[in-house]
Amino acid sequence: MNRSIRSKLFIFITFLLIFFSALLWILNSVYFQQYYINKKKNILIQNAKKLAVMYKGNVIDIQDELDRTANITGSNIDIINKNGKLVYNSSRRMLEEKNIIDNGELKERPKPPLDGPPDIDTIDKYIEGEYIFETRRDIKLKIDFLALVTKLSNQDILTIRVPLVSIKESVDIANKFVIITGVIIIIFGSAGAYIFSRKFTKPILELNSIAQNMAKFDFTQKCNISGKDEIGQLGKSVNHLSDELYKAITELNIKNQKLEKDIEKERKIDEMRKEFISSVSHELRTPLALIQGYAEGLISNVAESEEDRKFYCDVIMDETIKMNKLVRDLLNLSQIESGYFQIEKSEFDLMVLIKDVLNKYKSIFVEKNISIKFEAGESCIVYGDRVRIEQILINYVNNAINHVDENKIIEISKVIKEDKIKVGVFNTGKHIPKESLEKLWDSFYKVDKARTRAYGGYGLGLSIVKAIQELHNNEYGVENVQGGVNFWFEINRRKNKILD
Numbered sequence: 001m002n003r004s005i006r007s008k009l010f011i012f013i014t015f016l017l018i019f020f021s022a023l024l025w026i027l028n029s030v031y032f033q034q035y036y037i038n039k040k041k042n043i044l045i046q047n048a049k050k051l052a053v054m055y056k057g058n059v060i061d062i063q064d065e066l067d068r069t070a071n072i073t074g075s076n077i078d079i080i081n082k083n084g085k086l087v088y089n090s091s092r093r094m095l096e097e098k099n100i101i102d103n104g105e106l107k108e109r110p111k112p113p114l115d116g117p118p119d120i121d122t123i124d125k126y127i128e129g130e131y132i133f134e135t136r137r138d139i140k141l142k143i144d145f146l147a148l149v150t151k152l153s154n155q156d157i158l159t160i161r162v163p164l165v166s167i168k169e170s171v172d173i174a175n176k177f178v179i180i181t182g183v184i185i186i187i188f189g190s191a192g193a194y195i196f197s198r199k200f201t202k203p204i205l206e207l208n209s210i211a212q213n214m215a216k217f218d219f220t221q222k223c224n225i226s227g228k229d230e231i232g233q234l235g236k237s238v239n240h241l242s243d244e245l246y247k248a249i250t251e252l253n254i255k256n257q258k259l260e261k262d263i264e265k266e267r268k269i270d271e272m273r274k275e276f277i278s279s280v281s282h283e284l285r286t287p288l289a290l291i292q293g294y295a296e297g298l299i300s301n302v303a304e305s306e307e308d309r310k311f312y313c314d315v316i317m318d319e320t321i322k323m324n325k326l327v328r329d330l331l332n333l334s335q336i337e338s339g340y341f342q343i344e345k346s347e348f349d350l351m352v353l354i355k356d357v358l359n360k361y362k363s364i365f366v367e368k369n370i371s372i373k374f375e376a377g378e379s380c381i382v383y384g385d386r387v388r389i390e391q392i393l394i395n396y397v398n399n400a401i402n403h404v405d406e407n408k409i410i411e412i413s414k415v416i417k418e419d420k421i422k423v424g425v426f427n428t429g430k431h432i433p434k435e436s437l438e439k440l441w442d443s444f445y446k447v448d449k450a451r452t453r454a455y456g457g458y459g460l461g462l463s464i465v466k467a468i469q470e471l472h473n474n475e476y477g478v479e480n481v482q483g484g485v486n487f488w489f490e491i492n493r494r495k496n497k498i499l500d
Contacts, residue, residue: 006201013193014186021182028178033171037146040167044148044160045131047073055079057154059088066090075162076145082155126151136161203231207238219246287319343385343471347494350421351376353386354412357393361401370404373411380414381494382421388468389491393425395461396487400427403485413486416493420474424488431480440478441466465489 047069054062059079070077070090079088126132128151136145147161203225213221219242225235294312303309358365358372365372382389400410407428415422432440441462469476469489476489 004201005204006197009197009200010190010193013197014190017186017189017193021178021186025175025178025182028175032174033167036167036171036174040146040162041133041148043073044075044146044162048131048148048150048158048160051077051158052150052152055152055154055156055158057156063088069160073160073162074166075160078157078159078161079152080157080159082157087156126157128153128155135164203227203235207231207235210238210242214242214245217249219243219249284323287323290319291316343388343468345384346386347381347383348386350380350382350389350414350423350491352379353390354393354423357390357397358412360394361397364401365410368401368404368408370401370408370410373409380416380421382491383494384472384491385468388471392465392468392489393423395465396425396489399461399487400425403427403429405429405484407483409484417490419493420490421493422488422490424486426481426484426486428484430485432478432485437478437480 051062051066051069054065059066066077066079066088067090069075075090077088077090078086081087126149130150132149134147134149136147137143138145144164145161146164146167147159149157149159152158203223206223206225210221210223213219222242223235223239225232227235294315297303298309298312303312354374355376358374364370397410404410404427409426409428411424411426413424413426415424465476472491474490474492478485478487
């Protein structure tokens, strides 16, 4: 089972607390008693030195200091003179002097409180200025004492003793206090370790989350660490890395999308090229076959009469005119789409242009019995390439003539907008299938190929309209309306001249 860094940190800190608490208890149990005794000995020596300096042979002079020292240190102090008399005992204050030795003989000896008090026989073994520690036992109380014995300057013996049981009690109390303190430290330390581990690992977990999101190309999450330490600097570095990766990947995606579009464009261009070659070959094959056939007929004198020969020549001429128109349209379309052709914009009256175009078809309208509806109204000044706009009108009118039904109605309309004029060419007839509305603007596309061949169309007129309008940055389109079809285009009004 994999533990998280938070768990590892919490366990490690808690283990350290337990380890050092246990180590402190062991050291206290093993060494504290001896350490305490040594410190107690130093205190006894310091007090003995102080009393030795103050003592001049008269206990009354330093009795207050003796009492104070005994109370402060919790010890018993005895002074025995060089003759073996007990001249001071802190537990009984000042004793009446009793002759212990009279004329060199033991006259009276009080019951010694300890099993080894210095007596007349052992007083001489102590040397002035030396501090001897002895362990003595109170026979009556059955208590062991730590006793310091030293000889004073007047040869009196000073004894300071403390009960060993008090030392052991102090050590036991200290050990218990260490245990209690250790438990408290472990409890509160563990709680603190848990809080610290959570606080310490929170930014690390946050950085890990950000890194995982970055691996999924999600750069929205940012590091909110505000510290100035190494983790804070790491958070800032991760944020900077996230921003740079986002920029790099965004740029890469844009370039990839552009590359995909370029590849798709090249593919479409290649398909259009193949389709264009196929369409041109197909469109030229029929008239060339007719021309070849009728020319061979003329050479072979198949047409015997003058009338037949004239018919053959008319067919050849008619097909030649159609091919000439096809080649001319192809050249126009090629120039416009290649970008080499530049439109020449100028101001002109749109109403006059429409009238001129309709006048060119006046004889055809009469011949085909087509009714033209157009209300010129006031002059309407527009801004564009007059020759190309005329070409659009001619293509729309040709298309309307070729597709008008038995109702024989063609209507030219205009809608004046804020900055543009929308011109429509309507003819009565069948609606164009929805799936063909967008394809009409492709080169060589024909809704009804058999009928198109009948009037000599090649499907290039609307492609030319599309190219011209794109050069003008204006809209164009076709819509099925009630009773027929309406082709339209927009042109800028005069006030947009500066903008164009």
